[in-house]
Amino acid sequence: MAKGKRKQFFSVQDAREFYLCIDDLLQSEAVQSMKKFTQHGTTSTFDHCIVVAFRSFLFCKKFHLDYKAAARGGLLHDLFLYDWHDKQTRSKLHGFYHPGIALKNAENSFSLTDKEREIIKKHMWPLTVIPPTCREAYIISYYDKVCTSREVVVEWGGALLKAFNLLKTTKSETRDKI
Numbered sequence: 001m002a003k004g005k006r007k008q009f010f011s012v013q014d015a016r017e018f019y020l021c022i023d024d025l026l027q028s029e030a031v032q033s034m035k036k037f038t039q040h041g042t043t044s045t046f047d048h049c050i051v052v053a054f055r056s057f058l059f060c061k062k063f064h065l066d067y068k069a070a071a072r073g074g075l076l077h078d079l080f081l082y083d084w085h086d087k088q089t090r091s092k093l094h095g096f097y098h099p100g101i102a103l104k105n106a107e108n109s110f111s112l113t114d115k116e117r118e119i120i121k122k123h124m125w126p127l128t129v130i131p132p133t134c135r136e137a138y139i140i141s142y143y144d145k146v147c148t149s150r151e152v153v154v155e156w157g158g159a160l161l162k163a164f165n166l167l168k169t170t171k172s173e174t175r176d177k178i
């Protein structure tokens, strides 16, 4: 591979098919409102859900699983619609309860299949003890953790670099004064 050239993990056709699976959801106010909330660092809940949904969709398509359910359930899996960083507004034990809240919100706005319901409800497994009953829900649960770890690494990495820069500045300022 030529230096500096990144491997393309998906085709334009993949992106088109993914879009067709979630087109109606994307038009909704509920899904659009996820853009207002931060998931981790600089990643919005909407961006997090899109990436989890797309990666799960690609995996399911490759292995002949229900990629439409993966795309739709993946997009709706964190439709809890509040700022989970805010102790005043967030649900107590957010980690345990937000899948149920997301499912309720999704059911209020869309007509869901059993598989989509299962994906949303079980995406925090194994934290929420009862295991998923379909393979697609395991895939979303896996990519949710992969994407979350990445977002957290970027957030913490950025904060650590800022702290290092601050330390460097403080050190050289102290040195200049001596």
Ligand SMILES: [Fe+2]
Binding pocket: 077, 078, 098, 099, 123, 124
């Ligand atoms: Fe979640």
Ligand SMILES: [Fe+2]
Binding pocket: 048, 052, 077, 078, 144
């Ligand atoms: Fe998530």
